Amino acid sequence: MKILVCITHVPDTTSKIAFTDGNTKFDSNGVQYIIGPYDDYALARAVELKEQTGGTITVLNVGTVETEPTLRKALAIGADDAIRVNVAPADSFFVAAQIAEVAKAESFDLILMGRESIDFNGGMVHGMVGELLGIPSISPVMKLDVEGNKVKMTREIEGGKELLEAELPLVAGCQEPIAEWKIPNMRGIMSARTKPLKVVEPSAVDGLTVTENYELPPAKGQVKMIDKDNIGELVRLLKEEAKVI
Amino acid sequence: MAILVFAETADKKIKKSSLEAVSYAAAMGGDVVAVVLGQVEGGELDKIGTSGGTKVLHADDAKLNEGVIQAYASVLAEATGKAGADTVVLAKSSLGDAVAARLSVKMGAGLVSNVVALPQGNKVKRSIYTGKAFANVELKGSKKIIAIKKNAVPLKTDGGAAVVEKFAPSLSDTDFKAKITSQEKAKGKVLLPEADIVVSGGRGLKGPENWGMVEELADALGAATGCSKPVSDMDWRPHHEHVGQTGVKVSPSLYIAIGISGAIQHLAGVNSSKYIVVINKDPEAPFFKAADYGVAADAFEVVPKLTEAIKALNN
Numbered sequence: 001m002k003i004l005v006c007i008t009h010v011p012d013t014t015s016k017i018a019f020t021d022g023n024t025k026f027d028s029n030g031v032q033y034i035i036g037p038y039d040d041y042a043l044a045r046a047v048e049l050k051e052q053t054g055g056t057i058t059v060l061n062v063g064t065v066e067t068e069p070t071l072r073k074a075l076a077i078g079a080d081d082a083i084r085v086n087v088a089p090a091d092s093f094f095v096a097a098q099i100a101e102v103a104k105a106e107s108f109d110l111i112l113m114g115r116e117s118i119d120f121n122g123g124m125v126h127g128m129v130g131e132l133l134g135i136p137s138i139s140p141v142m143k144l145d146v147e148g149n150k151v152k153m154t155r156e157i158e159g160g161k162e163l164l165e166a167e168l169p170l171v172a173g174c175q176e177p178i179a180e181w182k183i184p185n186m187r188g189i190m191s192a193r194t195k196p197l198k199v200v201e202p203s204a205v206d207g208l209t210v211t212e213n214y215e216l217p218p219a220k221g222q223v224k225m226i227d228k229d230n231i232g233e234l235v236r237l238l239k240e241e242a243k244v245i
Numbered sequence: 246m247a248i249l250v251f252a253e254t255a256d257k258k259i260k261k262s263s264l265e266a267v268s269y270a271a272a273m274g275g276d277v278v279a280v281v282l283g284q285v286e287g288g289e290l291d292k293i294g295t296s297g298g299t300k301v302l303h304a305d306d307a308k309l310n311e312g313v314i315q316a317y318a319s320v321l322a323e324a325t326g327k328a329g330a331d332t333v334v335l336a337k338s339s340l341g342d343a344v345a346a347r348l349s350v351k352m353g354a355g356l357v358s359n360v361v362a363l364p365q366g367n368k369v370k371r372s373i374y375t376g377k378a379f380a381n382v383e384l385k386g387s388k389k390i391i392a393i394k395k396n397a398v399p400l401k402t403d404g405g406a407a408v409v410e411k412f413a414p415s416l417s418d419t420d421f422k423a424k425i426t427s428q429e430k431a432k433g434k435v436l437l438p439e440a441d442i443v444v445s446g447g448r449g450l451k452g453p454e455n456w457g458m459v460e461e462l463a464d465a466l467g468a469a470t471g472c473s474k475p476v477s478d479m480d481w482r483p484h485h486e487h488v489g490q491t492g493v494k495v496s497p498s499l500y501i502a503i504g505i506s507g508a509i510q511h512l513a514g515v516n517s518s519k520y521i522v523v524i525n526k527d528p529e530a531p532f533f534k535a536a537d538y539g540v541a542a543d544a545f546e547v548v549p550k551l552t553e554a555i556k557a558l559n560n
């Protein structure tokens with residue numbers, strides 16, 4: 001089976017978010033970059049599927065040269081080769097179109113992505129790629145098994161889950177508990193250095209949206225502490241001050 | 246030009262978040278046409294008018310009772326043409342996101358999700374970095390899809406009556422290739438992403454046997470229950486209750502956190518709540534910095550007292 005895993009290169013979940021240049025650019029000063037946590041689940045599941053059924057795993061990122069260490073980390077976790085589409089991601093449609101171009105040329109059986117990126121949280125790219133390729137897109141997927149050509153999935157819905165069956169090829173947006181995050185071992189790290197990382201130039205596509213600038217939320221006021229023996233006061237504040245109960 | 250709203254259903258009822266989407270579209274001005282897919286209970290369609298809709302397109306085909314992603318996207322694209330709409334508004338949800346993405350490609354429409362306020366011209370404000378910041382985004386073309394977060398606008402309750410029109414979309418077999426074989430849903434419970442009040446518990450509650458007190462408080466408040474990631478990882482609670490960076494992002498009016506330390510990844514899922522109450526026995530717990538009201542004491546003592554006080558208030 002040929003699996004494609006699309007990964008994002010995003011600030012670590014503990015990062016403090018700040019902007020520069022009159023709030024038009026993300027301030028990457030001191031920020032650690034990681035594989036998106038949901039993409040990490042997708043990759044971990046791909047590694048498990050490869051162990052079961054054989055095949056290859058290609059990881060793909062649409063991004064500039066800074067994302068290469070993140071792609072190398074994915075190679076260390078178990079991908080066989082990497083592709084970087086050499087362009088800054090403009091918006092979800094732009095990224096989806098780039099991914100679809102690569103996928104058309106290579107015909108993957110299964111395309112795994114994260115449920116959402118943790119920078120823009122769109123949860124959109126997998127659906128767009130599915131539509132562009134004319135194949136099903138299922139998200140958010142919390143369980144995925146492949147038997148021959150059949151794929152059985154569990155998808156999270158509000159307040160529960162649903163079971164689905166489909167045939168390859170398809171696109172899935174993954175989330176836990178699809179697999180446990182994998183930490184690269186020493187052998188993986190050594191072999192990642194020599195695994196192929198191909199850089200391809202982007203196709204000419206226009207994004208459909210433009211981000212103009214950024215804002216930070218207003219600072220939170222001081223917390224009001226209430227004594228445990230005066231819970232009636234908490235209820236009064238919720239009713240009369242906050243007016244939420 | 247009309248605005249089309251995808252009015253999503255759950256258990257044959259129109260979701261409250263979708264009625265917010267109708268109110269949002271109404272506040273944008275013009276004709277608001279809501280599309281309802283699958284069978285619904287009697288009286289449900291009236292809510293569209295009350296929330297500000299002018300027309301309902303109802304495809305009451307049982308084939309559409311379940312949210313089949315590809316089929317929904319095709320049907321919505323057809324409805325957009327029928328209504329002569331260039332803008333689609335919907336509430337962000339696990340189904341809404343999946344459907345909107347495909348619809349945007351079909352329509353060639355710019356799509357922005359997690360929108361938190363009404364548009365200013367072609368610009369919308371959306372939440373990014375899991376609630377840690379906002380971006381102002383311009384939608385370039387004339388066609389657009391706006392997926393809103395809960396509480397982007399107040400729910401309208403004084404609208405008139407909407408005209409209901411039956412809608413028989415063409416359904417193609419290829420759109421039903423991915424088959425839903427079964428669904429499991431908690432019955433009669435307030436859905437977490439929809440809830441106005443959320444009561445959430447963390448590892449401080451020691452074990453699943455102690456959730457009775459969390460549920461009692463939630464019942465007294467008409468709230469949904471949530472939890473931190475370790476709690477769902479340990480299977481104390483179902484996965485769909487896990488709140489945070491890698492779980493459900495909530496934006497209720499009130500979030501009550503019990504025995505949760507307030508790790509940055511948990512806060513990412515709750516930071517757009519209007520008010521936050523933290524109950525934690527450690528006065529240094531980081532969650533207090535993100536809270537409006539705090540009680541630094543043992544949850545096993547505080548929560549039953551709080552439940553009693555709320556019940557007394559309700560009586």
Ligand SMILES: Cc1cc2nc3c(=O)[nH]c(=O)nc-3n(C[C@H](O)[C@H](O)[C@H](O)COP(=O)(O)OP(=O)(O)OC[C@H]3O[C@@H](n4cnc5c(N)ncnc54)[C@H](O)[C@@H]3O)c2cc1C
Pocket residue numbers: 013037446447448449450472473474475476487488489490491492503504505506507508509510511514524525526527530542543544545
């Ligand atoms: C990439 C990544 C993503 C993550 N995503 C998420 C996410 O989506 N959601 C999430 O929740 N976490 C997430 N985490 C985990 C997160 O970092 C924390 O580990 C987690 O939130 C801690 O859960 P907790 O507060 O329940 O437990 P703890 O940190 O163990 O806190 C328990 C708290 O309970 C208090 N307590 C103990 N006994 C009592 C008592 N009797 N009464 C009152 N208080 C008591 C303690 O003082 C303590 O503050 C993520 C981590 C990573 C690395």
Ligand SMILES: Nc1ncnc2c1ncn2[C@@H]1O[C@H](COP(=O)(O)O)[C@@H](O)[C@H]1O
Pocket residue numbers: 006007008036038039060061062063089092095112113114115116117118120121122123124125126
């Ligand atoms: N720049 C990118 N390069 C590769 N994959 C991406 C990129 N952006 C998003 N994706 C994939 O699409 C998923 C959903 O992203 P989003 O729609 O931005 O929330 C991510 O989890 C990734 O798997």
